[in-house]
Amino acid sequence: MEVVIVPDAATAGELIADTIAALLRHTPDALLGVATGSTPLPVYQALAAKVRASALDVFRARICQLDEYVGLPAGHPESYRSVVLREVVAPLGIPESSFLGPDGNAPDIPAACAAYDSALAEAGGVDLQLLGIGTDGHIGFNEPCSSLASRTRIKTLTPQTRQDNARFFDTPDDVPHHVITQGIGTILDARHLVLLATGESKAEAAALAIEGPLSSLVPASALQLHPHATVILDDPAASKLKLSDYFRTTYASKPPWQGL
Ligand code: GLP
Numbered sequence: 001m002e003v004v005i006v007p008d009a010a011t012a013g014e015l016i017a018d019t020i021a022a023l024l025r026h027t028p029d030a031l032l033g034v035a036t037g038s039t040p041l042p043v044y045q046a047l048a049a050k051v052r053a054s055a056l057d058v059f060r061a062r063i064c065q066l067d068e069y070v071g072l073p074a075g076h077p078e079s080y081r082s083v084v085l086r087e088v089v090a091p092l093g094i095p096e097s098s099f100l101g102p103d104g105n106a107p108d109i110p111a112a113c114a115a116y117d118s119a120l121a122e123a124g125g126v127d128l129q130l131l132g133i134g135t136d137g138h139i140g141f142n143e144p145c146s147s148l149a150s151r152t153r154i155k156t157l158t159p160q161t162r163q164d165n166a167r168f169f170d171t172p173d174d175v176p177h178h179v180i181t182q183g184i185g186t187i188l189d190a191r192h193l194v195l196l197a198t199g200e201s202k203a204e205a206a207a208l209a210i211e212g213p214l215s216s217l218v219p220a221s222a223l224q225l226h227p228h229a230t231v232i233l234d235d236p237a238a239s240k241l242k243l244s245d246y247f248r249t250t251y252a253s254k255p256p257w258q259g260l
Pocket of ligand 1: 035036037038039040066067131132133134135139140141161165
């Protein structure tokens with residue numbers, strides 16, 4: 001796992017956007033797994049700026065969802081499909097037909113989950129999966145004690161995650177209890193995992209994921225199993241790392257040609 005500490009969220013957004021741009025130059029039809037929440041927005045803004053400046057051609061890029069609420073009406077503004085369309089697909093000008101996601105309203109949810117795993121595999125697998133982290137250490141919606149080998153499936157949100165996500169809904173009670181999420185095993189199938197954490201509220205979860213033991217109690221610790229995992233933190237999110245000096249020194253002396 002590579003840990004990169006940057007001064008602020010905007011710098012992190014630029015760094016990840018540069019990484020995605022390099023991937024798309026090499027693989028124009030790369031399948032990009034995107035995350036929702038507030039954290040990745042600087043990445044999407046930096047990518048959109050590149051597109052506007054004609055510094056990046058994303059027309060052949062493909063986008064896929066990490067997770068989805070179950071039971072929100074189709075077109076609900078806070079369904080993750082709507083969020084990804086609004087924050088990523090539309091600003092980048094990617095055709096909606098290049099966007100894959102699970103159906104949170106499917107009559108048969110287990111079948112929809114299996115179909116989504118199959119669709120990702122048939123699409124050739126995810127080239128780069130962008131991840132955030134929950135304050136309880138979740139990735140996607142894999143809450144603590146999710147199997148490290150799990151595939152896409154339905155999960156029940158913890159009270160803490162429902163409370164964390166209540167800001168997106170009119171009232172806390174409107175946050176769905178159930179979600180579909182790529183499993184940890186599904187996420188680990190991506191070729192490159194890039195986890196972004198910003199702000200002091202993520203410092204404890206980030207430290208446990210990076211420096212703690214591999215444990216389903218901290219689902220993000222599963223990145224320790226991946227051969228190409230990059231964790232990018234701003235200074236506040238890195239504030240509880242024991243090895244922060246080592247991570248800073250290592251990244252500062254990294255040859256620029258290596259990228260992330
Ligand atoms: C939700 C999403 C996660 C995201 C997390 C953190 O639970 N399912 O993918 O990482 O929120 O969100 P934020 O970045 O807003 O803190």
